[in-house]
Amino acid sequence: MKVYSWKTLLVTILGAGGMLAYAVVRICRGDWLFGAVLAVMALGMAVEGLEASLTEEGHRKDVENGRTGRRVYRAMFGTFAPVMPYGAVILMGIGAVFALALPELPWIALASVIGALAYQIWLARAVRRELAREKEQTES
Numbered sequence: 297m298k299v300y301s302w303k304t305l306l307v308t309i310l311g312a313g314g315m316l317a318y319a320v321v322r323i324c325r326g327d328w329l330f331g332a333v334l335a336v337m338a339l340g341m342a343v344e345g346l347e348a349s350l351t352e353e354g355h356r357k358d359v360e361n362g363r364t365g366r367r368v369y370r371a372m373f374g375t376f377a378p379v380m381p382y383g384a385v386i387l388m389g390i391g392a393v394f395a396l397a398l399p400e401l402p403w404i405a406l407a408s409v410i411g412a413l414a415y416q417i418w419l420a421r422a423v424r425r426e427l428a429r430e431k432e433q434t435e436s
Contacts, residue, residue: 300355301348308345312338368426383419387412 299305315338322331347354369377379386391408398404 297350298352299349300352301358304345304355304358305349308342308349312342312345315341364427365423368423368430371430372422372426380419384412384416387415 316335319331319334319338322334325331348358349355365381366377369380373380387408391405391412394408395402395405
């Protein structure tokens with residue numbers, strides 16, 4: 297079996313495998329709902345990652361999606377393009393720092409988590425709009 301992307305394969309095995317192991321631990325501790333949801337997410341990530349790293353078509357599609365994403369982010373955000381996809385992760389990190397540093401003020405961490413969710417929703421919609429606009433321009 298040919299591996300088209302070792303990086304994707306290793307990230308898939310470590311990320312999805314670790315997530316699946318954590319899901320099994322949660323299920324064994326009696327947290328069935330969260331563990332089952334986590335297990336389904338891990339299996340979905342594993343399937344996508346294995347397809348992208350072990351099949352030629354999946355790898356081609358993954359590379360094309362990466363190029364498209366970089367192009368769209370560059371067009372939308374210019375010099376901030378490399379940072380914009382990680383805005384939600386940055387906000388979650390800030391929320392985690394506040395949760396650890398100021399446990400008596402949980403609303404700050406909660407506001408950061410809600411902000412991260414709102415940011416991710418906004419970013420997904422903005423990228424979809426930009427892709428639709430590009431598609432419109434190429435068809436015209």
